[in-house]
């Protein structure tokens with residue numbers, strides 16, 4: 001499995017800050033709409049932490065956690081979020097470094113298409129979700145969303161699984177999809 005190195009992580013951070021602001025704002029608005037006060041939220045494959053930064057300023061009551069396979073990405077997120085109360089960890093979605101039933105909401109943006117074993121990864125998202133907790137995975141709509149949808153139906157309450165198109169404001173074409181589910 002390849003991970004983002006130091007140079008690649010810095011390059012990604014610069015491009016993402018320039019190009020993906022609309023997507024992060026859209027995801028932060030979605031989280032804002034569903035997260036209860038004081039909810040515990042995990043961002044999986046957080047990268048340089050831009051989504052966590054948006055969430056922290058929009059909802060300072062949330063208890064935010066971020067995990068990423070790349071220690072370089074976690075270093076960048078740490079620098080961006082310093083002074084905040086976000087907890088960051090290096091870890092693999094296939095073996096998340098958290099106990100069972102830890103989070104009210106698990107979110108992920110543009111990371112799922114890099115997970116080598118989507119079934120195993122989504123079983124981990126279910127394991128760390130509290131009963132009644134939610135998962136929301138945002139990614140490019142043409143990358144692996146059918147496989148992820150089937151995996152969500154196996155690991156979460158099948159009747160709650162949804163796939164919707166997501167178009168951030170001022171984005172002319174629909175590039176993204178959101179997969180959501182609720183834990184039993």
Ligand SMILES: C[S@@+](CC[C@H](N)C(=O)[O-])C[C@H]1O[C@@H](n2cnc3c(N)ncnc32)[C@H](O)[C@@H]1O
Pocket residue numbers: 003004016020044045046047048049050051067068069070073091092093094108109110111114115116
């Ligand atoms: C394209 S970046 C997206 C980063 C960020 N979520 C965003 O929206 O800007 C994909 C991220 O997923 C992380 N990633 C890839 N495979 C992973 C895995 N197995 N476990 C945890 N993180 C992973 C990468 O290290 C990278 O930081």
